């Protein structure tokens with residue numbers, strides 16, 4: 001078997017074991033092999049396009065790890081590296097597609113119209129994993 005074939009087989013195997021993905025708002029990027037790298041699953045550069053994000057927005061994930069605590073956090077500014085404010089947290093025993101509950105009540109009104117990053121992290125059957133979605137706040 002050629003090396004490229006082996007690598008392709010390994011990549012296919014890795015994607016089958018996908019831990020979790022964020023479908024809404026769109027993720028900055030997903031690579032299951034480095035999804036354990038905080039704070040954004042190995043993607044440290046913000047998206048060039050941002051999604052408008054408010055209290056009526058959805059945070060939707062596809063969860064493939066069981067027994068997972070799932071956290072929604074926020075960092076302020078164009079490229080935050082700290083996500084100190086928790087907007088919501090929920091435990092899910094099973095795999096599935098979930099709309100995560102969250103509240104923006106703790107977000108200062110001065111952030112309206114400003115860039116921010118939503119960090120979605122899980123701690124489940126494969127440990128702690130991270131994703132980030134870059135948004136513009138509409139409070």
Ligand SMILES: [Cu+2]
Nearest residue numbers: 018019065126
């Ligand atoms: Cu996993």
